[in-house]
Amino acid sequence: MKLKGLVLPMCAAAMLICVANADRVYGHFGMVIPSTPVVSEQNRPVEIALSFSHPFETIGMDLAKPKSFFLTRDGDHTDLLGDLQPASVMGSNGFNYRFTPSRPGVYHFVMEPQPYWEPLEDRFIIHYTKTVISVFGSEDGWQQPLGLPAEIRPLLRPFGNYQGNSFTGQVLVDGQPAAHAEVEVEYYDKEQRYQAPTGPHITQVVVANDKGIFTFTCPLSGWWGFASLSLADYTIKGPQGGDKEVEIGAVLWIYMDEYQRR
Ligand SMILES: [Cu+2]
Secondary structure (H helix, E strand, O other): OOOOOOOOOOHHHHHHHHHHHOOOOOOOEEEEEEOOOEEOHHHOOEEEEEEEEEOOOOEEEOOOOOOEEEEEEOOEEEEOHHHOEEEEEOOEEEEEEEEOOOOOEEEEEEEEOOOEEEOOOOEEEEEEEEEEEEEOOOOOOOOOOOOOOEEEEEOOOOOOEEOOOEEEEEEEEOOEEOOOOEEEEEEOOOOOOOOOOOHHHOOEEEEOOOOOEEEEEOOOOEEEEEEEEEEEEEEEEOOOOOEEEEEEEEEEEEEEEOOOOO
């Protein structure tokens, strides 16, 4: 499946190709990607890009202004929705937040998008998307779940990792471990270096255990996205007025560094 080089601005266009090749749809992820994974005094400000994209194929989709975008730090909640600036991300409409922290801490950024209507799946999609950033060397509080409707709680510290590390996380839905949840994994091929041998290589899949815990080894440096999808216990009126299912995504992004030579 050769997607690279094609101009496919809409998810539907990309997915028609996916659907033609498989009975499932690969690879759209809510994305909250900072320009640097760890913030020090020297590398402020950090630009945080919000999008809804196909990260391995670097195909953007238009993201409506999110329903909410906030950070939590030590339990303090700060609404950032009003600070988002429209931005082009992977050639599509996304948003940018300029993060200029002055205090150390572990900052959890969360985007809740508007429900995205996906006609090919006949349902809405809401990816609760989380990225955890360490500022000025702080390491406290990275394990804390935030009480989102669905989220991945990191059990590997989500910063200060190397390529080849195994990420372990726990899928929580309504705060409860999601037994045997399926987790999709995708590499953000930002520099467009790689191509997938087959469609299933674009988005890899691992199943959590009875405690909702899963492990996946990340062989490349860069950003890795984990998404566990479940159906909400409510419906939303579709464009034609009928009640439509809502797919809730628990999405987490983590960064793997390369070893650096001295
Ligand atoms: Cu898509």
